[in-house]
Every structure is written in structure tokens, then in C-alpha cells.
Amino acid sequence: MKERELRRSMAVFPIGTVMKLTDLSARQIRYYEDQELIFPARNDGNRRMYSLNDIDVLLEIKDYIGDGLNIAQIRKVYEKNKAEKENKLSKSLSDKEVRRLLEDELIRQSRFNGKADTSFGHISM
Numbered sequence: 001m002k003e004r005e006l007r008r009s010m011a012v013f014p015i016g017t018v019m020k021l022t023d024l025s026a027r028q029i030r031y032y033e034d035q036e037l038i039f040p041a042r043n044d045g046n047r048r049m050y051s052l053n054d055i056d057v058l059l060e061i062k063d064y065i066g067d068g069l070n071i072a073q074i075r076k077v078y079e080k081n082k083a084e085k086e087n088k089l090s091k092s093l094s095d096k097e098v099r100r101l102l103e104d105e106l107i108r109q110s111r112f113n114g115k116a117d118t119s120f121g122h123i124s125m
Contacts, residue, residue, distance in 0.1 A: 011041035011049035018050045022058045032061055035071050037078060 015026055022029075032038050033048075038057050040048040050058075064074045 008052040011043075011051045011054070013050040013052075013055065015048050015050070018055060018058065021055055022062060024058060024062060029058065032058065035075065037061055037071075037074065 013021075015029060018024070018029060019026060029038075033040060038050075038054050038061075040050045040054055043049050061074055064077065069077070
């Protein structure tokens with residue numbers, strides 16, 4: 001994880017600070033947590049602690065509500081975004097898969113060009 005992302009994900013803000021930064025009530029913030037739209041960390045005393053990323057999500061939720069979306073619609077937006085991220089991750093190829101695809105393509109090209117030469121063996125990267 002990059003240092004910047006690490007800093008943004010550190011849960012260091014208590015709910016009082018988050019309320020001031022977002023202009024949301026504690027009840028609203030807890031409701032969004034109950035709706036599984038945010039996932040604040042808990043400290044040793046079991047108090048909610050929020051990160052900059054959590055604050056960004058709360059501000060997005062506030063904007064979505066201002067735009068007229070309800071909680072169910074907002075949840076769908078976040079579920080769609082999560083599915084798209086997971087899809088992108090699953091589509092990224094491993095080095096082994098890239099090598100296999102390249103080997104297959106080289107074999108196909110050599111056969112297409114009328115050459116059955118497979119003397120290149122295995123590709124090492």
C-alpha cells in the first residue's frame with residue numbers, strides 16, 4: 001500500500017471531529033454504519049475511529065442524498081463500484097498467465113507463417 005493511501009486509511013478521528021468536518025449528526029453517521037456504507041475502526045475502548053477515507057465516503061453519501069438518492073440507491077452505487085473494482089482486479093493477469101499467453105501467441109504466429117518452429121522453448125521474463 002502506498003504511503004499516502006496508508007495515511008488516508010488510518011483511523012484517527014473520533015466521531016465528534018467527523019461530525020464537525022461533515023456537518024452530519026452522530027445519529028446519521030451511526031445510521032450509515034448500520035447500513036454498511038461505512039466501516040469505522042474501533043479503538044481499545046471500543047470507540048469508533050474514522051479515517052480520511054471514511055470522511056470522504058460520508059461526504060459522498062451526503063452529496064448523494066442531496067441529489068435525491070435514498071439509502072437503497074446509494075448502496076447500489078457502492079455495490080456497483082465494488083463489483084467493478086473486483087472485476088478489474090480479477091482481470092489483471094499474473095506473470096505466469098502473461099507468459100503462457102505470449103507462448104501461445106508465438107506458437108500460433110509461427111504456425112500461421114508456415115513455420116512450425118517451436119525451438120524458442122519457454123519464455124523467461
